[in-house]
Amino acid sequence: MIRLFNWFRRGSLERGLNREIQYHFDRRVADLTAAGIPEPEARRRAAVELSLTQVREEVRDVWLGRWLRDFLYDLRFSVRSLLRSPSFTATTLLSLALGIGAITAIYSLVDQVILHALPVRExxxxxxxxxxxxxxxxxxxxxxxxxxxxxxxxxxxxxxxxxxxxxxxxxxxxxxxxxxxxxxxxxxxxxxxxxxxxxxxxxxxxxxxxxxxxxxxxxxxxxxxxxxxxxxxxxxxxxxxxxxxxxxxxxxxxxxxxxxxxxxxxxxxxxxxxxxxxxxxxxxxxxxxxxxxxxxxxxxxxxxxxxxxxxxxxxxxxxxxxxxxxxxxxxxxxxxxxxxxxxxxxxxxxxxxxxQGHSPLRRSLSQPLWLLFAATGVLLGGLACLNVAGLFLARGSARARELATRLALGASRSRIGRQLLADSLLLALTGGVLGIALAPPAMRALIAFLPHDLAANALRPSISLDLLGFALLASFAAGLLSGIAPALHAGRDNVVNSLRERGGTGFGGVRLRKAIVTLQVAFSLILLIGAALFLRTLTGLLAKGPGFDTSSLLSFAIAPLENGYSRADASRLVRRLDEQVRALPAVRSSAAARFAFLTGGAWSNNATIQTDRRIVSDRSVNFNAVSPGFFATLGVRLLAGRDFDQSDSRPAGEIGPRCAIVNQAFVKRYLAGRDPLGVRIARGGHTDVKPDSPIVGVVADMSYRGLRDDSEQVFFPLFESDDTGATFYIKVRGAPEQAIPSIRRLVRQDDPRLPILWFRTLDDQVNRSLNTERMLAALSGSFGALALLLSLVGLYGVMSFVVTRRTREIGIRLALGATRASALRLVLRDAAAMIAAGVALALPCVAALDKLVQSQLFGVTATDPATVAAAALVLAAGALVAAFIPAWRASNVSPTDALRLE
Amino acid sequence: MPSPRFPIPQGTLDMLILQILSLEPAHGYGIAQRLEQISRSVVQVNQGSLYPALHRLQQKGWLRAEWKKSEIGRDAKFYCLTPAGRKQLAVEKDSWARLSGAVNLIFEEGSR
Known part of the structure; x- marks a missing residue:
C-alpha cells in the first residue's frame, strides 16, 4: 500500500534523493580535495565510490518493490502504446464495453429476481x-x-x-x-x-x-x-x-x-x-x-x-x-x-x-432470465473476448519485430508476457468501466421489455456494489481470457525464428479465428433475420388494426364492487354514468362493456347452439356484454339484423340474457350456410345449459384479447339486474385528451371515493397490447445489432491480421506487376468466403427455427424470402465494409516498403 | 594500497546503521564517515549500498528522517532512530550475540 502511494509521490521522493546524494557527493569531494587530491580526480573518485546510477535504481526498488515498479512501468508503457494505435484501442474497448455492459445489465436482473436475499435479519x-x-x-x-x-x-x-x-x-x-x-x-x-x-x-x-x-x-x-x-x-x-x-x-x-x-x-x-x-x-x-x-x-x-x-x-x-x-x-x-x-x-x-422470500415473478422469469444471461454471457461476452483476443493476436503479429528485438536485447519472456498481459488488463478494465456506464440504460431498456407490468415496479436499473464487483470481475476475466493467448504466444516464439520471420509463415490460429468469425456471421444473421421478422409482425399487426377505428376513441374503467357497492347499485351507477357521459358536449357517442378489449384477457367459455340439432362449440368462444350503441361507437359494422336496444335489458328476476349478437367468425364456424338470425344460443357447454337467447344481429370481426385475435365472439346486452360492466368506450369530438377532465369530473361528482382504474386512448391501448411483439422485436433487434457489430469487429480484426501477415507477399505481387485492384480482390475474396460460409450456415438454422417462432409471427413466415434476403444483404454489406479497410491498406502497400521490411 | 579487509557480512549493514544512529542522529555522509572508520580497520562497506539500506530502514519504520542544517551550514537529511528501530536494534544485537556465542562455543569445543 505504501508502495503504491510512493508511486504517486515519486517526483518528490526523487528530488529528495537527489539532494541527499548531492550533499554526500559534495562533502566527499570537499574532503578529498582537502586531502590534496586535485578536484577533477576527486570528483571522479567520489562518483565511482557512490556508483550514482545504481544507487538511484536500488533506492527506487526500495520505494516501490521490484514487481510493482515493473508492473507500473508496464502499465505506463501500455497506455502510451495503446494511445499510439487509436483504432485498435477503440475497437477493443468497443467490443469489451458492449460485452460487459450487456452481461452486467442482465446479471443485475438475475440478481434482483433470483439471487438477491431479502433485506431482513438472517x-x-x-x-x-x-x-x-x-x-x-x-x-x-x-x-x-x-x-x-x-x-x-x-x-x-x-x-x-x-x-x-x-x-x-x-x-x-x-x-x-x-x-x-x-x-x-x-x-x-x-x-x-x-x-x-x-x-x-x-x-x-x-x-x-x-x-x-x-x-x-x-x-x-x-x-x-x-x-x-x-x-x-x-x-x-x-x-x-x-x-x-x-x-x-x-x-x-x-x-x-x-x-x-x-x-x-x-x-x-x-x-x-x-x-x-x-x-x-x-x-x-x-x-x-x-x-x-x-x-x-x-x-x-x-x-x-x-x-x-x-x-x-x-x-x-x-x-x-x-x-x-x-x-x-x-x-x-x-x-x-x-x-x-x-x-x-x-x-x-x-x-x-x-x-429470497416468495415470488411468482421469480418462478415465471427465472428460466428466461437464466437463459438470457447464459445467452449474453456466452454469445456476447464470449464473442467480445474472442474479438479482443483476435485483435491482440493481430497486433502481436504486427509487433512481432518489436518483441523479438526486445527479447534479443535480453528481456525475459515472462517480462514480455507480462507486458502483453498489462495491455489486456488495462484495456479490459477500461472497457469494464465503459461497460458499467452502458449498463443502466441497457437495464432500463430490458426492464421496459419484460412482459409484466409488475416487473417495471419491482426491478430497478441501479448499480449496486455487488454489481460493480461483478462487472469488474467480468472485465478482469475478459482481460485474462483475451490476454493470455497472445501472452503465451509471445513466450513461445523462438527469438531467432521471429527475427527471421518475414511473414507468409506462422499462420497459427488464423484458421480457428476464421471459423469463429464465420460462426459469428452466421449467428448475427440469424438474429438479424429474427429482428426483421418480428419487426414485420409488429408493423403487420399495426396495419391490420383492431377491426375498428381507434381515432378519437377513449376508454376508462371503474370497479365499483371493490368499493363496497352491491351488484344492483353498481349496475345503476354504470347506467347513470353512461347516460351522463353521453350528454357531455365533447362526446359524440358512448357505450359500456362488461370486459375491456385488447387487454389480453377475455370472458371465455363454450357456447351451446340450437339449430335443428344441438351443437357445443369445439373451442372457447369469447363473450362480452355491451350496451346499446356499442358497435356504432366503435365503428364496427353491423352485417345483419339489429343492434341491442333498451328493451333487450332483462328486468330483475328474469334469468338468462334476452338475446345475443355474434360476430362473422362465429357464423362462419358454426352457422355456415344458414340464416344466423333467430338461432338460439347460450353460454356454457354443459348438458343442462338451455340455449334460449336468439341471435338478433351479426357484426364484423373485431379484436378482443389482442390484435391477433380472430376468435368467435358472442355479445349479450348489458344493463341487466346484476350487471357490473364497467369499461366505458367514448367517441369524442376533437382531441381525446381534452375530453378527459370533464369525464373525470363527472365520475368524481357521482362518487368522490371511486377511483378510475385507467383512462386511455384506444391508440394507446393498441400499443400496449403489442408489448410482447415489441419486446421480441426490440430484444432480437438489439441482440442482432450487438452481435453484428461484434462480428464486424471480429472480421476486421482477422482481415487486418491476415493483411499484416501477407504484406510482403502482396508487396512482391505488386512489384511483379499485379494491379492494386487485384490486391484488393485478393483480400476481399478471403472475407467474401467467410461471409458466404456464414450465410450458408445460417439459412438452414432459420428454416429449422421456423416452427418455433411461427406462433409469434403475424402475416409473415420465418423463411420469407424478402426478409431473409434483406437481412443477408445488410449483413454482407456491413461485413464487406469491415473487410474493405484492411484490404484497402493492403492495396496501398508500397512494394519497396514491403520488401524493406526484411 | 588498501590492506585486505573482510567484505561486510550480509545483513549486518542494517544493524551497523541502527547502532550508529542509536548514539546520535546523523546524515548519510556522517554515517558513511563512521562506516569508513570501521571499515578502514576491519570490514569493507560499499558506500553505494548505504542509501538503499537507509531508505529500506525508513520504509520499515525503524528510522525517521528530517532536513536540518548540518555542521557546514547546508541542509542535509538527518536520520534518527524511532522507538521501533531501537527495539529492532536490541533484537538484532541479541540474536547476533547468540549467534556469535554459539559459533564461539563450537570453535572452543573443536580446539579442546
Missing amino acids: PGRLVLVDWNGDDLITGGIGSFNLMPYPICRELQQQTRFFEGVLCRAEIEVNLTAGGDPRPVAAEIVSGSYFPVLGVGPALGRVIEPEDDAAPGAGPVVVLSYDFWQAQFGGAADIAGRKVLIGNHPMTVVGVAAAGFRGVDVGAVPAFWIPTSMYADANLDTDEDLLNNPTRWLQILARLRPGVSAAQAQAGLLPWFRPWLEDSARRPWFPVITVEKRRLYLASSLILTPAP
Whole structure:
C-alpha cells in the first residue's frame, strides 16, 4: 500500500534523493580535495565510490518493490502504446464495453429476481410452508403456495421448530389520501410479519401482534419507505394521518425501514395492513376468512437456529396429521367423497428454504432470465473476448519485430508476457468501466421489455456494489481470457525464428479465428433475420388494426364492487354514468362493456347452439356484454339484423340474457350456410345449459384479447339486474385528451371515493397490447445489432491480421506487376468466403427455427424470402465494409516498403 | 594500497546503521564517515549500498528522517532512530550475540 502511494509521490521522493546524494557527493569531494587530491580526480573518485546510477535504481526498488515498479512501468508503457494505435484501442474497448455492459445489465436482473436475499435479519433461516396434497377444500384467491389462515395461527405454536411464523397476501385496494382515490398494491400481513422478518420502522412503528389480535382490531397502515417518499414527500408528520382504504378510515402509524419492499420481488406493496382488517380491505368476499379453510395467504416461517428445513418438515408431521383429522370434523368442512377425504387426510406440509422470500415473478422469469444471461454471457461476452483476443493476436503479429528485438536485447519472456498481459488488463478494465456506464440504460431498456407490468415496479436499473464487483470481475476475466493467448504466444516464439520471420509463415490460429468469425456471421444473421421478422409482425399487426377505428376513441374503467357497492347499485351507477357521459358536449357517442378489449384477457367459455340439432362449440368462444350503441361507437359494422336496444335489458328476476349478437367468425364456424338470425344460443357447454337467447344481429370481426385475435365472439346486452360492466368506450369530438377532465369530473361528482382504474386512448391501448411483439422485436433487434457489430469487429480484426501477415507477399505481387485492384480482390475474396460460409450456415438454422417462432409471427413466415434476403444483404454489406479497410491498406502497400521490411 | 579487509557480512549493514544512529542522529555522509572508520580497520562497506539500506530502514519504520542544517551550514537529511528501530536494534544485537556465542562455543569445543 505504501508502495503504491510512493508511486504517486515519486517526483518528490526523487528530488529528495537527489539532494541527499548531492550533499554526500559534495562533502566527499570537499574532503578529498582537502586531502590534496586535485578536484577533477576527486570528483571522479567520489562518483565511482557512490556508483550514482545504481544507487538511484536500488533506492527506487526500495520505494516501490521490484514487481510493482515493473508492473507500473508496464502499465505506463501500455497506455502510451495503446494511445499510439487509436483504432485498435477503440475497437477493443468497443467490443469489451458492449460485452460487459450487456452481461452486467442482465446479471443485475438475475440478481434482483433470483439471487438477491431479502433485506431482513438472517434471511437464510426463512422457509416457505406449503401444502402438499389434494387441494380439495376450496379454491383460493390469488396465485401460488396458498394456505388457509387458521393453520398460520397454529403453526405459531410450533416453537420447537420455528422462532416465528408469518402469513401474507398481496391485495389491491383503493387508497384515498387527500386527492382522487386510486388502486394501489398492498400486502395484508399477520401481526407477526415485521417481528419475524426483523424489519423495523424508519418512522413511527410497524404492525404489531396486537393489531392482528381480533377481526377489526387494528385499523392501521404502515407505509413503505418508497411510497412515503414518492406520495407524501417524506412528510415527517405522516404518523397519525387518516387515509381511506376502500371506504374504511385507517390510520398511518409508521413507515417501514428503507430498502424493505415486502417478501415478493414481483409485487412491491405501497403499504401493509394487518390481516385483522381483511373485511375492510375489499377482498371481494363475504366469507369469514380468518376461520375457514379458504387458501388465500402464503406462510413463511423462521426456523430456530440449528433446525434444518427437513428436520422441521419431518417434526411437524405428528402435529399435522391430527390437525387434518380435526379439521375434517369442523362444521365448515365441505361434504366430499370418501376417496377425496382419504387424499385430504394424506396431505403434508413441505418446507422450502426461502431466503429470497416468495415470488411468482421469480418462478415465471427465472428460466428466461437464466437463459438470457447464459445467452449474453456466452454469445456476447464470449464473442467480445474472442474479438479482443483476435485483435491482440493481430497486433502481436504486427509487433512481432518489436518483441523479438526486445527479447534479443535480453528481456525475459515472462517480462514480455507480462507486458502483453498489462495491455489486456488495462484495456479490459477500461472497457469494464465503459461497460458499467452502458449498463443502466441497457437495464432500463430490458426492464421496459419484460412482459409484466409488475416487473417495471419491482426491478430497478441501479448499480449496486455487488454489481460493480461483478462487472469488474467480468472485465478482469475478459482481460485474462483475451490476454493470455497472445501472452503465451509471445513466450513461445523462438527469438531467432521471429527475427527471421518475414511473414507468409506462422499462420497459427488464423484458421480457428476464421471459423469463429464465420460462426459469428452466421449467428448475427440469424438474429438479424429474427429482428426483421418480428419487426414485420409488429408493423403487420399495426396495419391490420383492431377491426375498428381507434381515432378519437377513449376508454376508462371503474370497479365499483371493490368499493363496497352491491351488484344492483353498481349496475345503476354504470347506467347513470353512461347516460351522463353521453350528454357531455365533447362526446359524440358512448357505450359500456362488461370486459375491456385488447387487454389480453377475455370472458371465455363454450357456447351451446340450437339449430335443428344441438351443437357445443369445439373451442372457447369469447363473450362480452355491451350496451346499446356499442358497435356504432366503435365503428364496427353491423352485417345483419339489429343492434341491442333498451328493451333487450332483462328486468330483475328474469334469468338468462334476452338475446345475443355474434360476430362473422362465429357464423362462419358454426352457422355456415344458414340464416344466423333467430338461432338460439347460450353460454356454457354443459348438458343442462338451455340455449334460449336468439341471435338478433351479426357484426364484423373485431379484436378482443389482442390484435391477433380472430376468435368467435358472442355479445349479450348489458344493463341487466346484476350487471357490473364497467369499461366505458367514448367517441369524442376533437382531441381525446381534452375530453378527459370533464369525464373525470363527472365520475368524481357521482362518487368522490371511486377511483378510475385507467383512462386511455384506444391508440394507446393498441400499443400496449403489442408489448410482447415489441419486446421480441426490440430484444432480437438489439441482440442482432450487438452481435453484428461484434462480428464486424471480429472480421476486421482477422482481415487486418491476415493483411499484416501477407504484406510482403502482396508487396512482391505488386512489384511483379499485379494491379492494386487485384490486391484488393485478393483480400476481399478471403472475407467474401467467410461471409458466404456464414450465410450458408445460417439459412438452414432459420428454416429449422421456423416452427418455433411461427406462433409469434403475424402475416409473415420465418423463411420469407424478402426478409431473409434483406437481412443477408445488410449483413454482407456491413461485413464487406469491415473487410474493405484492411484490404484497402493492403492495396496501398508500397512494394519497396514491403520488401524493406526484411 | 588498501590492506585486505573482510567484505561486510550480509545483513549486518542494517544493524551497523541502527547502532550508529542509536548514539546520535546523523546524515548519510556522517554515517558513511563512521562506516569508513570501521571499515578502514576491519570490514569493507560499499558506500553505494548505504542509501538503499537507509531508505529500506525508513520504509520499515525503524528510522525517521528530517532536513536540518548540518555542521557546514547546508541542509542535509538527518536520520534518527524511532522507538521501533531501537527495539529492532536490541533484537538484532541479541540474536547476533547468540549467534556469535554459539559459533564461539563450537570453535572452543573443536580446539579442546
